[in-house]
Amino acid sequence: MGLLYVDQIPMSSHTAKVLEFKVDSQATVFYLDDLGRLFKNRIKLLRKSVKVKAFKLNIRSQVTYLTDGASRNLYFEDRNLSAGSHRVLDFSFTGTGEVIYKDDIGRLWKMGQLLSN
Numbered sequence: 001m002g003l004l005y006v007d008q009i010p011m012s013s014h015t016a017k018v019l020e021f022k023v024d025s026q027a028t029v030f031y032l033d034d035l036g037r038l039f040k041n042r043i044k045l046l047r048k049s050v051k052v053k054a055f056k057l058n059i060r061s062q063v064t065y066l067t068d069g070a071s072r073n074l075y076f077e078d079r080n081l082s083a084g085s086h087r088v089l090d091f092s093f094t095g096t097g098e099v100i101y102k103d104d105i106g107r108l109w110k111m112g113q114l115l116s117n
Contacts, residue, residue: 004031024061038065046075058097066091074101081112 004018006029021031031039036051038044040063046052055065066088067073074081074088076099083103091101100110108115
């Protein structure tokens with residue numbers, strides 16, 4: 001994609017390119033750069049050494065993101081959503097904004113609770 005500007009103000013650094021961005025109803029800008037860093041406006045959300053692979057906003061503008069970690073790789077805001085010792089592969093939201101996701105052995109989870117084996 002490239003660099004990201006809001007009202008002619010640079011949001012992203014010139015050393016990395018923005019891959020994807022989303023704007024919520026409050027005009028908050030979330031973006032993912034090509035170094036795997038996730039930002040809320042200009043503030044980096046994740047301080048760990050893992051990279052963010054994907055992110056989505058729910059209907060309440062809460063951010064959920066998937067990292068490249070081996071396990072414990074799904075985060076809802078600052079909360080880690082567990083799939084036990086398994087890796088989360090994909091996620092989406094319910095109509096009320098709760099996170100549902102599948103792990104690498106096909107189990108379905110909702111907000112950290114196992115729904116099906």
